[in-house]
Amino acid sequence: MTEKPGAAAAAAEGGALPGEPLLRVRGLHVWIEGSHILQGVDLAVPASGVTALLGRNGVGKTTAVKAVLGLVPRTGEVLLEGRDITARPTHEITASGVGYVPEDRGVFNGLTVAENLRLAERPRGRPRYGLVHELFPELRKRAGQAAGTLSGGQQQMLAIGRALLNENRLLVVDEPTKGLAPRVVAEVADAVARAAAGVPVLLVEQNLALVRRVADEAVVLDAGRVVHTGPAAELLEDAERTRELLGVSRAHNAEEGEGR
Template structure:
């Protein structure tokens, strides 16, 4: 990773109801592009995201652009520039695209960056009056990511953006994330390794609430033994837009989502 990380997490621990969920997670998010957070089901990926966002009690260190934030509540983290696109996308189905975006405008954040959102996702401008519930999964992901870009955020966290989507829509979401990452660094929580191979420059792998690997994503995914040992993948999957790897099942740690925390 060239340069100082935008987000540096060290020895992050979470205890909920007397149960240790995270035991000491270390994670660096690159100052540009996509950084992937990987791991098998139940490894603690979503809990890590929730801890970074201040949605669960945590200890350790979470530094955003050099500033320690581990003791800050969620609303102050959001004001410091963390945008969150939750696992379920969190769109308001009965509201139009324009209304969904308008609700994400953050007072005090300056002029909302509609020009940037519409430049990256021209479909959102064309479908401004369309109810969000009638959009495709990929288009709804545009709304979820677009909300995070409105307020000049310094980091976008995208949690399982391809979960439950058909392969064709996964390709659409990949294009959405590629466009977003040109403007703002992205921390991508994902189990679709074809998508990770296509998008991510760096990665961290969790197992049992601990970091077990950090480094370039391409190096990890080019090593069949490492991917099998760390991720439980038995064979390498070629990356093509037509045949992206289907995402596995959900992460059990994602049961409780605070979907709109970082919009």
């Protein structure tokens, strides 16, 4: 009795029904220059926790998150809180509450750190500068510096800070630790873990140590298709399966984890 009216209200607003995933993707196909990159991807991101999107290089992980956001032409269905957003333009999808940290960080080199953050402010939104500066004090110190002159790690912090500036329903983070020094990896991992406490995250990541630390669910892509779905811990426990799906040995991966 206490639950039902809320659920009905959520349904009326197009919000998620209890137990229904926050993001659901069905039959996602992407062609780029004649290549069939995604061949019918189905996946779901639950309403809390971190869902890791895994797979070897070039299996279509980045394309998949871009397709979810409408950054590449695609066919299929993308539902956010039960609402079909497939035909919506990217800016409407993200403005409705999706934070995005792209693979190449996507910071604007010619703009200052402060301007990069200001650009991410949403009209009628309440920018959480307090949170961002608490997580990354560096960003406040370097507010007037051009983003292009920041180090790779600082740029990544700016990209994550920018995505955390708004209160979101979903955070999409694409390989946040790629090409970063081990010490910075730890800082970025902390930030992702901290963010995940407040908002569901779809995380593309190669660093399995980070995945083990933060991920709840795992979806594995291979050659444009989903080949495995299940709890992240279960997958990573099974060294044989991990190697088969991801092409990395657990030992190697543990080493990398210790390295940080």
